[in-house]
Amino acid sequence: DAKTTQPTSMDCAEGRAANLPCNHSTISGNEYVYWYRQIHSQGPQYIIHGLKNNETNEMASLIITEDRKSSTLILPHATLRDTAVYYCIVRPTTSGTYKYIFGTGTRLKVLA
Amino acid sequence: GAVVSQHPSWVICKSGTSVKIECRSLDFQATTMFWYRQFPKQSLMLMATSNEGSKATYEQGVEKDKFLINHASLTLSTLTVTSAHPEDSSFYICSARAMGAAEAFFGQGTRLTVV
Numbered sequence: 001d002a003k004t005t006q007p008t009s010m011d012c013a014e015g016r017a018a019n020l021p022c023n024h025s026t027i028s029g030n031e032y033v034y035w036y037r038q039i040h041s042q043g044p045q046y047i048i049h050g051l052k053n054n055e056t057n058e059m060a061s062l063i064i065t066e067d068r069k070s071s072t073l074i075l076p077h078a079t080l081r082d083t084a085v086y087y088c089i090v091r092p093t094t095s096g097t098y099k100y101i102f103g104t105g106t107r108l109k110v111l112a
Numbered sequence: 113g114a115v116v117s118q119h120p121s122w123v124i125c126k127s128g129t130s131v132k133i134e135c136r137s138l139d140f141q142a143t144t145m146f147w148y149r150q151f152p153k154q155s156l157m158l159m160a161t162s163n164e165g166s167k168a169t170y171e172q173g174v175e176k177d178k179f180l181i182n183h184a185s186l187t188l189s190t191l192t193v194t195s196a197h198p199e200d201s202s203f204y205i206c207s208a209r210a211m212g213a214a215e216a217f218f219g220q221g222t223r224l225t226v227v
Contacts, residue, residue: 044205
């Protein structure tokens with residue numbers, strides 16, 4: 001699986017958009033980008049995934065660059081409850097028994 | 113989203129005893145479940161992939177005789193930590209993916225403390 005690189009930590013003011021970058025420069029053509037987050041002492045929560053088109057759901061938006069070497073997760077209006085560690089994962093295909101390998105993630109702190 | 117439930121949420125056991133952790137997919141069937149371990153301030157580390165009706169596939173460095181995995185049905189996988197020692201104290205998390213679904217869902221985790 002392609003490796004991902006994320007900043008170790010970020011701060012964001014409550015109510016502002018949180019933009020979390022992820023670098024996956026060695027991504028292959030069939031690999032999807034997934035985002036999960038983990039609030040302290042809980043299991044990870046699925047946020048969103050995409051292949052090459054931008055995606056949006058009720059939680060966030062995912063912007064993937066045209067060359068697919070990087071992506072950005074956008075939380076449009078961050079709240080204190082969005083404070084968590086955010087993981088960007090690259091995984092071949094959406095089906096099958098392929099593993100979800102977690103990197104170090106970005107620790108996002110939303111400030112009041 | 114789909115619900116994955118772990119039991120217990122936390123457990124304290126004496127050194128040398130065995131502990132079983134259950135992972136259930138409540139509203140979907142999962143042919144594959146994954147078991148992770150997470151130490152404080154670290155990321156999740158994949159331990160093994162649990163396949164219904166067959167042997168689990170363990171990651172390199174994970175002792176299969178110490179961490180017994182059983183996936184007897186499409187909704188239940190268990191992880192048994194045998195002869196637990198204090199260094200096995202950790203946060204254990206399972207995840208499951210429904211057949212045909214793109215995303216996996218995670219349980220709430222089990223905090224194991226071995227004293």
